[in-house]
Amino acid sequence: MNTFPDASAGANAALTIAVAINPRAAFGGNRRNSPGQTGDMVVGRLRDAGHNVTLLRRRDYQSLRHAVDAELTAxxxxLVVVGGDGMVHLGVNxxxxxDVPLGIIPAGTGNDAARGLGLDPRDPAAAVERFLGACKGTPRTVDLxxxxxxGQPPVWFMCALSAGFDALVNERAxxxxxxxxxxxYNLAILRELLFLKPLRYTLTVDGVPRALPATLISISNGTSIGGGMKITPDAKYDDGLLDLFVVSPVxxxxxxxxxxxxxSGRHTTHPVVGIERVQEVVIDSPGVVAYADGERMGALPATVKVDPGALQLWV
Incomplete structure (x- = not known):
């Protein structure tokens, strides 16, 4: 069981923190500001602040997830994750x-979750200071x-589930x-544009069935995907709703x-773009593989629901 120091203990209360680094950077990542180097900076700063820190470096995501689970059990x-949206996805799940809070240090390619939470992807050091300030108080509660x-266990996402043109781009990239x-990613977009055609979808949106052709459908919890594409710029992490984003055939x-x-989020007024707030969507389209937070989920159909207040954050 995880127990937290009393808030009245003040700024010097030590926490036991696991820091997980993107496996793609844990070995051989020597470039400047790589997740590997950023992870070393994060661990050093947390230890300097008096916390008890375990650094988790593994060669693949599955091994890292097992290591994270072991630390949580202990x-x-x-948990602080260092990397991009894939690492946030690991932490979220x-x-x-x-009741264990997640800290996010952006050091990846997309960083959409971090950006949506107000963290600057160009400044991981500032994210560490944000975490150190936040962990002295009450965690922020957000939806997933x-x-x-x-036949599959549930999977949670922070940013969005993609099941259209953007998912095809991810699959290609x-x-x-x-x-x-x-x-x-940009080259994959150009490649998929050569074969752009609408897909046929069947949806059940908050219990109401519909069938439609569309170029792209995403179900968002956050504001952006793909490294800053603000598909649902008005989405909120704590409103108890998801944003259904549909681009009609174009x-x-x-x-x-x-x-x-x-x-810039200025696409929302275009007549082919539709956004609505929902709680549950059942989505299917033959042959379409879904992605969530940039991670491959597998073929549709899928039921996507909002899970209000499912995650605690120190950001």
Whole structure:
């Protein structure tokens, strides 16, 4: 069982903290400001602040998740993840429904969860200071999205489930080893544009069935995906709702006109864009593979629900 120091103990109360580093950076990550180097900085700063810190470095996400679970079972009072949205996804699924807070130090490619929580992806040191200040007080409570698929355990997400053009882009980009970073994602967008066509969906939205063609459907808990694309700029992490984002069938030219607007959130008034607040969506489209927080979930159908207040954060 995790027990927390009494808030009256003041700023010097020591916590037992597990710090997990993106496995892709845990070995051989020597570039400046890599997650590996950032992780060393985070551990040093937390220890300097008087906390008891365990650094978790593993060669793959499965091994890292096992290590995180072991630390939580042993009594870790907080988990800090160092990396991008994939690491946030790992932390969210380790902590959903518990009273153990999550800290986020952005050091990845997308960093959409961090950005939506007001953290600057360019300044991981500031994120550490935010964590150190927050852990002296009451954790912030936020909602999560929960994905249910037949025969599979539930999976939680922080940002969004994608099941359309953006999921096809993820599938394409993840199949390439080069180039790295956002360039690979942008090239995958261009590749998928060559074959742009609407997909057929069947949905049940808060109990009401509908069938429609669409270019893209996402179900968002946060504001952005894909490294800053503000698909649902007015989404809230604590409103007890998800945002259903639908782009109706469009030509390549129209898509290219809308695409730059997504980064500023100015796309929402375009007639092909629809956003509505929902609590539950059952979604299916033959052959479509869903992604959540940039992580591959598998083929539809899936039931997506809001899980209010499912996560505690120190950010």
């Amino acid at each position: 009594g870790a009072q907080a 380790a902590l959903a429904g518990t 999205g929960r994905i249910e698929r037949t 993840n199949g390439w080893h080069h180039p790295r970073g956002t360039l690979r 030509s390549r030219l129209t898509f290219l006109r809308i695409y730059p607007l997504v980064f």
